[in-house]
Amino acid sequence: MKKLLLASFACVALASGSALAADMPLKAELPPAPAPTWTGCYVDAGAGYGMWNIDQHTETLPGLVTTSTTITDGGRGWLGRFGGGCDYQFSLPNLGNFVIGAFGDYDIMSLNGSNAFQNNGVGVAGAPFAGSAQESGAWYAGARVGYLPYPNLLTFFSGGWTQTSFGQVNLVSTINGALPPGGPAFPPQTTFNGWFLGSGYEYKMPWVNGLYWKTEYRFAEYQATDIPLLGPGATPGFGQHAQPFVQTITTSLVWRFNLGTPIWMK
Numbered sequence: 001m002k003k004l005l006l007a008s009f010a011c012v013a014l015a016s017g018s019a020l021a022a023d024m025p026l027k028a029e030l031p032p033a034p035a036p037t038w039t040g041c042y043v044d045a046g047a048g049y050g051m052w053n054i055d056q057h058t059e060t061l062p063g064l065v066t067t068s069t070t071i072t073d074g075g076r077g078w079l080g081r082f083g084g085g086c087d088y089q090f091s092l093p094n095l096g097n098f099v100i101g102a103f104g105d106y107d108i109m110s111l112n113g114s115n116a117f118q119n120n121g122v123g124v125a126g127a128p129f130a131g132s133a134q135e136s137g138a139w140y141a142g143a144r145v146g147y148l149p150y151p152n153l154l155t156f157f158s159g160g161w162t163q164t165s166f167g168q169v170n171l172v173s174t175i176n177g178a179l180p181p182g183g184p185a186f187p188p189q190t191t192f193n194g195w196f197l198g199s200g201y202e203y204k205m206p207w208v209n210g211l212y213w214k215t216e217y218r219f220a221e222y223q224a225t226d227i228p229l230l231g232p233g234a235t236p237g238f239g240q241h242a243q244p245f246v247q248t249i250t251t252s253l254v255w256r257f258n259l260g261t262p263i264w265m266k
Contacts, residue, residue, distance in 0.1 A: 037258055038099045038154060043084040044214060046252025050111050051076040052135050054166075054244045058118045061228055061239030068118035075113020075133060081250045082106055083140075089148075097148040099156065104141045107248070111135040115169040115187065122171055122180050122234060129180060131169040135246065138164035138220070140196060152204035162196045162220050164246065165189065171233075180233030187227045187240050194222030194244075202254065212254035220246040 052075050058068040085103025092098060115133040122129045142160020149155065168189045172179060179185075200216030224243035229235075 038087050038089040038148070038256075040256055040258040041084065041086040042212070042254050042256040044252040044254040045080075045082050046214070046250050047078065047080050048248055048250030049076070050079050050107075050109060050135070050246060050248040052111055052113065052244055052246045054115070054133075054242050055224075056115070056118075056240055056242040059226065059239055059241050060237055061226055063237070064226065064241070066241070067238070071116065071118065073113060073115050073133065075111050075135065077109065077111040079107045079109040079111065079248060079250070081252060082108075097151075099146040099148065099154055100143070101146075102143050103158075105139065107138045107140075109135050109137050111246075115171075116174075117169070117171050117187070117229075117240065122185050122229065122238075128174040129171040129185070130174050131171045131186065133169050134167045135244070136165050136167050138162055138246070140218075142196065144198075146202075152206075154202040156200060156202070158196075158198040158200070158216065158218070160196060161193070162222075163191060163193050164220070164222060164244065165191050166244070180231075183232035185229060185231040185233035187242075188230055190225060190227050190242070192222035192225055192244055194220055196220040210256050210258060212256055213251070214254050215249070215251045217249045218247070220244075220248075222246070 054073045055070055056073060057066055057070045059066050083103060083105030085101055087099050087101035089097060089099050112132065112134050114130055116128070116130045140160060140162045142158055142162075144156045144158035146154045146156030166189065169187045171185050196218050198216050198218035200214060202212050202214040205211040205213055222244045224241060226239055226241050228239045
């Protein structure tokens with residue numbers, strides 16, 4: 001009899017527990033975390049290395065009659081880059097996720113080299129003169145288009161317009177470092193306008209929300225410019241025809257505001 005009562009109590013308790021468990025609400029499942037969005041605006045800062053070449057020859061100015069062969073000068077050095085822009089992420093059926101955007105950058109440069117002025121118009125004809133040349137800064141305004149092979153990795157191409165500045169080149173004798181006869185002679189500081197193309201990648205850092213890492217290569221070609229030769233040591237009526245080509249590679253940290261609504265990857 002006792003065993004029968006205990007078995008009855010056990011069945012009642014089990015049934016009550018099952019009923020209570022059935023009455024309890026199920027815990028809601030957490031929604032999956034949204035994929036990172038690249039829609040929004042950002043600022044960035046970084047550093048890199050650059051190299052320039054300038055194809056140049058001397059000429060009459062005005063008149064633009066070439067008075068020497070064309071040679072190539074060069075320089076290289078470090079730079080810092082600061083900028084910002086805005087992007088928009090979208091999807092194409094069966095193709096994946098893409099990003100388009102516009103941006104602006106400014107480079108603070110110390111790319112140093114030499115300018116071997118080819119003597120016509122400086123002192124005694126045939127005496128070699130040269131001076132230190134430096135690219136001191138450049139700005140860029142452009143657009144980019146990219147593809148997302150993974151939600152946190154963007155590969156892109158960029159392009160647009162650019163302007164750069166080369167400082168005054170103070171010419172001295174390459175034999176003894178003396179000034180030209182009559183005093184200083186120099187091509188003045190000059191601004192060049194041109195275009196650029198680039199490519200790179202940008203990666204979402206997993207540790208800090210909004211922090212990205214970008215690396216980019218750029219090639220810039222600038223319009224040829226006729227630069228007067230100035231100074232008391234310069235023979236009037238001469239100048240230099242110069243065209244720069246510049247390559248840079250930079251790596252930057254990007255702080256992205258992500259103003260857009262998260263976009264789900266398909």
